[in-house]
Amino acid sequence: MIPTINSLPEGKKIFFLSDFHLGVPSHASSVERERKIIRFLDEAEKEMHALFIIGDLFDFWFEYKYVVPKGFVRILGKLASLSDKGIPIYLFKGNHDMWMFGYLEKELGAVILDDTHTLKVGTTKILVGHGDGLGPGDHFYKFLRKVFRNPLCQWAFGILPPRIGMWIAHQWSKKSRIQNMDEKFLGENEWLFQYCKEREQQEHFDYYVFGHRHLPLEMKVNEKSTYVNLGEWVNYFTYGVFDGKTFQLKKFEK
DSSP, X not given: OOOOBSOOOTTOEEEEEOOOOBTOSOHHHHHHXXXXXXXXXXXXXXXXXXXXXXXXXXXXOBOOSSOOOSOOHHHHHHHHHHHHTTOXXXXXXXXXXXXXXXXXXXXXXXXXXXXXXXXXXXXXXXEEEOOTTOSSOOHHHHHHHXXXXXXXXXXXXXXXXXXXXXXXXXXXXXXXXXXXXXXXXXXXXXXXXXXXXXXXXXXXXXXXXXXXXXXXXXXXXXXXXXXXXEOOTTTTOEEEEEOSSOEEEEEOOO
């Protein structure tokens, strides 16, 4: 679903962002963060060949048959504008916004993606995904992930009145790691790093690019392969950029 890119046009780059978690911890702070993201996209637009948003764009998103969560008009408008200008947008489902059923694809022209996908640019191979459910351990979440992705469970939640469904979701969001700031670097025991090492034994990738972990990380899987975690936009404001040869993890300072 991600077409191979033989080479990037001169001066063009591919941008990777993750974990905006729009909607928390408050409406005011979320709108302020939303504006900052748009300032970044405004600046990056002139160099942007494609945009990858690697999950958890929203802290919660559920598309009912005739209702979507209110708000987020600024970011949705900006993404629609980029799409209208011919910039491809690849939007990965995260563990907070996995319930995308076609609205964003239709309105934004975005390509909605699950799980991991391969991006090929020239001779460079990049494995891209949100990262939830990968690697060793975390069995309770992996069980919950199967429940949340089950069509019957999604149907059952969808028949709840949106007012009740959204209330449940916001109560759940209060336990979110992004609000509780409980991230600690685990070194070699980082579970996504362990996943990359195992996957590299099966197939070579020059870069593994994930979100979900919330920490900006660059770790060498081996001499020819690097694991990159994109961080998040609540505390770090970090992003990845690939110029056709090198992948860099950067911070938006403004």
